[in-house]
């Protein structure tokens with residue numbers, strides 16, 4: 358277990374101007390390595406994994422027995438018994454049982470939403486400390502019974518006489534006994550996330566080679582970050598895993614090129630999306646420790662980055678022309694405009710790699726003069742993000758994507774990167790702010806984006 362981060366420079370937590378809301382800081386994070394579905398965590402539940410991620414955080418920051426302001430986390434795929442999964446995880450952890458905790462759900466944006474909403478509470482003075490997080494397992498996904506079987510079972514539980522029981526059972530047909538398994542498909546279109554993204558990929562004419570390059574870079578960068586020790590104080594080994602199981606340090610353009618297309622096979626365009634340039638189904642959990650400058654100082658912790666602001670977006674993917682995962686394309690310009698910033702002002706950007714082409718279609722829209730003028734209301738293209746400041750430590754293609762846990766993984770990673778960069782800059786006599794953007798697309802045509810600044 359990594360040691361608690363000592364506060365070498367608590368005064369680096371910049372104070373807001375008088376009258377402005379105070380700042381909320383990311384103080385650190387902890388996650389378990391992400392596993393492939395059906396892999397090392399096949400026997401672990403959401404509660405097991407979230408508790409493990411929480412306990413790793415507690416151990417790292419010396420929070421045993423501590424009452425934290427609030428813990429908010431969530432899971433996209435949740436058993437009905439887990440009506441407050443987060444509270445149960447807290448009760449099973451080393452935190453004080455007096456820590457309030459609750460579930461949040463915003464599809465793949467869940468983890469980032471918990472960071473944003475808890476940070477806002479800290480900024481308002483409602484909380485001094487908080488833990489954000491998320492967890493998901495596709496290995497232990499809930500399997501529901503059919504609607505008719507569910508109604509019959511409910512009626513049976515209310516039946517008072519044998520006749521009433523028999524009457525309820527008599528309504529059942531053999532087909533009602535078939536289970537209803539969860540699918541990553543949109544209820545209104547019945548298309549999976551991958552099928553939706555294949556439509557967007559074709560719309561923006563993204564090539565297979567460009568997608569494979571994004572995937573390769575993601576694996577190479579995540580492997581390099583692990584090798585350099587970057588994740589030593591962000592990831593705690595769990596159930597035999599020390600690194601994300603999906604990480605393939607030995608993948609190559611040649612290996613990726615050999616994979617058969619998985620999504621977009623029936624389209625009137627080349628099918629370019631494969632298992633290599635799509636996120637795999639993944640199990641895992643992440644947590645992020647948040648606090649005010651005062652709470653951090655009292656606990657001898659160094660603020661890494663402030664959560665400055667956030668912007669949500671949504672697209673009408675059912676009736677409109679915009680792809681299911683394109684909401685961040687619209688949210689980011691609004692977020693940056695509020696701060697008088699452009700993409701060029703950002704030192705780091707992480708665009709969640711739902712699919713390699715999600716990153717590429719997002720960039721293509723921002724780089725398009727026509728899109729900038731007609732859809733974003735700008736004078737021209739919104740801008741671009743060069744590869745050297747985009748997903749610098751890899752992203753979901755390599756790490757995997759346990760839906761609700763991805764936001765926490767990104768925020769903890771980028772906050773540490775901001776802190777490291779700022780320290781190097783300050784040592785060189787440069788006091789310029791260091792900023793990062795987090796962009797997460799989500800099912801339902803949703804997107805959530807956040808602006809962070811090194812403390």
Ligand SMILES: CC(=O)SCCNC(=O)CCNC(=O)[C@H](O)C(C)(C)COP(=O)(O)OP(=O)(O)OC[C@H]1O[C@@H](n2cnc3c(N)ncnc32)[C@H](O)[C@@H]1OP(=O)(O)O
Nearest residue numbers: 465541550608612619632633635636637638711798799800
């Ligand atoms: C908002 C959002 O985030 S939306 C996104 C939500 N997430 C999703 O929708 C999940 C999408 N992903 C999937 O559904 C699945 O992972 C799929 C369909 C893409 C692939 O599923 P599978 O076929 O089971 O993948 P699997 O892991 O077996 O890989 C297939 C092959 O590709 C190979 N492969 C995968 N990645 C790589 C790589 N980077 N390099 C080399 N080979 C690779 C595997 O080794 C395997 O080869 P094999 O058949 O010889 O064993």
